Amino acid sequence: MINKQNWDWENGEKEIADIGTWKDKFLGVEEPYPSPDGEKIAAIVKPDEMEFSVCENGTVWEEVYDKVWYLRFGPDNRLTALVSDTAEWTLAVDQAAWAHRFDYVWDTHFSEDGRRIVIAAQKDGRYMGVTDDTPWETDFETMNNFSVSRDGEQTAAAVQIVSFQSGDIFKFQEGTYSVAVNGRAWPNNFVNVWEIAFSPDNQHVAAAIRVNLYDYTIAVDGVPWRQTFNGVWEPQFSSRDSSVTAPVRTGGKWMLAKNGEVLWDRQFVQLWHHQYSPDGATIAAIVAPEFGRWTVAVNGKPWSITFGDLVTDMVFSPDGAKVACVGKEKGQWSIAIDGVRWPGAFDMAWKPVFSHDGNNVAAKVEKNGQYSLVINGKLLQKQFDMIWNPIFSPDGDKLLIRGIKSGETKYYRQVVPLAELF
């Protein structure tokens, strides 16, 4: 979890950097990214032809590279970028490049507290995970679906165990893929592996698998469920016991199954992205109760409101008492919480953000090219040329707004008491 206690929660606005001036300093400036605490803003820049670097709060990194991409701040506000120096790739963290070099790197992940940083890497045509500059001891012919545990101590991926010649469809059908956890593969292979999930205690791994061309199931620590289905989506572990749940498809309908047995007493046209509440007591999922209508089901019971286009970005409040999502109807995006759609429709809406106590919710929205926030259902009148997801103070009484005001090029962080927002 992000530790927000040490951030500056004093009310007021702070100008961090005038990004507009960066364009005068460099040949090119890419999209800016702010740190979670809002104190820093950075962008990939081109100091000269064929040179890339990073500008952070107006100061450029000392090193220049052949290429820099995927600039991201971690939860602990450290700045990372995938960098290439004379065609060798690695990760740079707060300017310091890792010692190990690879032929390519991608897919940066962070532990929830930001302490661990993990990337996927390829060297000499072999694939591996790398945690804090330490590569897996074993590498693989192919690797995808790279996943990281919440604490960042464990990494896993779908890996190819058995080589097959191009076009050898029958060898493939015997099962050539498995899951490697920290570089160690499960003992059994499958036709396909996707969607790898870690248990809340970070010790167990589940994955969606296909055991032949037709039968899908979930494998937990390498052992498939006894039951197979016509389809499965990403599994999840319960935080209350060691059980695993996953959406499964049988007879053309989707259901939620627990350890292979049907859990909910309802079937859906679609059911995916199920989540446990933080206390593990409640399960919510995005569902289509009928063709072309989408909503959220909580413990199997769908909300009465539905959306015609889609539902996405479902999230539990930290106390598990509420569920929010983004929905889209006739091209217009909106926010819904506990089955109630907030007023206002937008050109785009981002994942809702809860305060720690669950009493307040805010979401970034866009309309006519301008960005703003909706807070507890009310649209902030102030508009921004760019805004990032808002963050509540630990006590939930204040909101950290990170944005660039309309018509300006300066990036500000602003701490505002909720009571003074409207």
Added chain:
Amino acid sequence: MTESVSKESSLIADEGLDKGLARLTSEKIEKTIKTILTNETGARLKTYVSTCVHCGLCSDACHVYLSNRDPACSPVGKIKQTIWEIVKKKGKVDAQFIRRASEIAYTECNLCRRCAMYCPFGIDISYMILIVRRICHKLGVTPHYLQDTAQSHSATLNQMWVKDDEWVDTLQWQEEEAQDEIGDLRIPIDQEGADFFYSVIAPEPKFRAQLIYQAAVIFHSAGVSWTMPATPGWDNSDMCMFSGDNEMMGRLKKAHFETAMRLKVKKIVMGECGHAFRSVYDVGNRWLGFREPPIPIIHSIQFFYELLKEGRIKIAKKYAKTVTLHDPCNTVRGAGLHEMIRMIAHETCEKVIEMHPNREHNYCCNAGGGVINCGPPFKNKRVENNSIKADQLRNVKEQGAETVIAPCHNCHGGLEDIIHTYKLDMDLKFLGDIIYECMEKPEE
């Protein structure tokens, strides 16, 4: 068409079909067919099977029939040799029947839906052929090359076994190449909140990376806000839709749409591919439960049309060679984009000669529907089965057409083989090729 239709299997050797056949038993065939007919079909199939009056009007709609004049090649002939027999015999058909049915369904019908327009009852024969393919998939009797592509989709979520790093590396390579031409050009990767996500089919990064380059130049010149994802889900193609692996089709489309949702784009603009359009716009989205694509899908034909119409790209010089237009089935019969193709062609080319029949009546390239993806074993048959298209091309060539514009990857593959085999000596272009060549580009 009430007389018996007989055509001996051409017995083209195919490892996927032949080895698949060896694993069949009568019990497995009957059980599989009954399961599919019971669980996956209903009134639609029953209505189609019982409504057909065997008039044969569909025959003249089919390029395979017109190229052979053999009733076995007519749409109703193909149905008679496959699903009618399957339904009539309640699944009690033998392995050799399945071998022939598979070859017909996968390699002699492009699911182009031209016949549905000519049927007095509007019977969608492609739907019935897809049921046959579904049966063949479930029986494990699919052409080798097509199956390999479907397996690539399952393992990598793209059609060409492109690995996660190869994809991004290719984008960065194309960006670098394009920057030699336009210094500040970018291919923005994983840029959340861009206006649209540009999605392509895997042959683009694998074999035709210059198309990504050209698209980047067009988008840059037009000043639009766009991005391409760093993650799987970038490939909009879908051979699983054609192999009969509907479940995998669903997984592919889920990844594609959820990539767009993750990137918070307002639309997906897709490259010049026809079958992928069918998959994201019509079939795959609905299999998942979406009535329409959850994020609007704009085909390049429409996007280029809009850019030109709005004056966002300007034409510096017209393409000098005389062109003709090939209308891809999935974007023209499937979505009515034919007048947009013509607007673009007339805006960018000195002279356009129409092929006839054209627009929604145009003949298929005989590559679509996964037919070209069945690979080399069936190439000769595929080309021979479309002599009518060669005649069409020869006709416009005699009128002066030197270049064929075909805004679809599969059409390119099919037409390239036809042009080569029938010695037509014509160029083949995408709309993007022409626009890139003729447009005003920003000064470096």
